[in-house]
Amino acid sequence: MSWWRPTNPRLADRVPDGGLRRFLAAAPPPRGTPVRELPLLAVDLETTGLSPETDHILEVGMVDVDGLGIPLGTATALVVDPGSEVGQSATIHRITDDDLAAGVPLPEALDRLFDRLAGRVLLAHHAAVEVGFLTEAVRRVHGVRIDLPAVDTLTLGHRALGFDEDLPRDALRLWRLRARAGLPSYRGHDAMIDALGCAELYLALVAELAPRDLGQLRRLS
Template sequence: MNQLGPLYSLPLKELPIVIVDLETTGLRPQIDAICEIGAVRFRGGLLEEQFTTLVNPQRTIDEEVVKIHKLTNEMLDHAPLLDEVLPDFLSFIDSSVIAGHNAGFDISFLAPAALNWGLDLYRSSILDTAYLSRKLIPKLESYALSNLAKTFTLPETRFHRALEDAITTGHLLELLFTKAEEQGIHTLAQLEAIYPFPGTPRPYSDLSPLEQTIWKAITHGFDIEIAYRNRKQEVSIRRITPDRLSTTKVHAHCHLRDEQRVFLTDRIEKYKLLDPTSEANKSSDPS
């Protein structure tokens, strides 16, 4: 266990938790940069405090990315640099549990900068609401934050802005704690023992095109259509919702079998990223 030992015995809904969300210039933490930080402190279902700031990424943002989060280059030109806002942000986190939707993505951007200030974020307790949602609420069609908010009528916000997404994630986490308690999971120690943080993938540039597609699906809650070859050398078309990528395997919900499965990446012969908002893609589900 990590440096947050005293928190492990607390009831889940009494934990001091900071939910973090970032907007970035892209998906590659080694190349891209943070352009907005949003964070909220939740305890007992109540929003206690919030932190938000734009960040000058010191690079031009592609138009396709601007369409997602609506942060233009002009809006960020006079924003503070990451090194200027990071001390206040790390102070805001303090010794809280860190949570986020696809938390591995956000931590992969924040961790290198935090190390420069003497804080190893990977020694914090980290809860990933995307991963926990797949485990505690299985068989949903999509685990994108917007879909979960709609499915469970969470408070409406503007999606793809950091603070609003952090607030929505906080309400989602409270729902997940209730689901965990229904399974007899009452403390952080119990939750991490059963559903440990899945971690962060290898550097994006080191991933194969298939692995990059899987990581993109995990990050954005997309599904993937794959042509998969089994041990009998039979190929079937499947729609999967991936939640974890290891060196040789992808852990995913298989819509064809309607269950959690493990797929060997070297048996995936073809693949296509599916946007869950597309009706055409929904209709392509082979199940």
């Protein structure tokens, strides 16, 4: 996946005016951006399952990371109405069909998320999940395939622990890496709380790994 998103600007005119178009048209932060100045958006998704092709986004959690700070007033959660029932996944994330009835449609959720992401770097824990669901959702709604590079706290955590180490199965879970960093325990499977938990873990890992700029951060993650 190209960090520079070379195909994205050419796709901007193929989607309606709004947040996704602004994201596609915006230049990503340059590779030389110092980490202390880097704008990111920590994102967490709650879904009905693990397959972007067959499962649905139910909730989007977001919080800005501005350099080495987290403006807590930017923490946001959007419940998404996928037009289907929650099913058995409710036992994990505790989102009910009644909650979905008050949610926003997927196109609106995507528009609001990508408006926040324009000019920023996506940050997530096990980012392949967020990238997979978001790119598939954009393809399904708008018929385009976007590039969505991300910084992954799971990979950063793995590097901090040592790639060659024989790790316990749960060593790279968000809560376990947070405990290792001395961060407080939060309730899991709440999109906004998990996004905030990811953002805090990112800052702890950046302090430990000491990447100089975005280019070095991307090589680490």
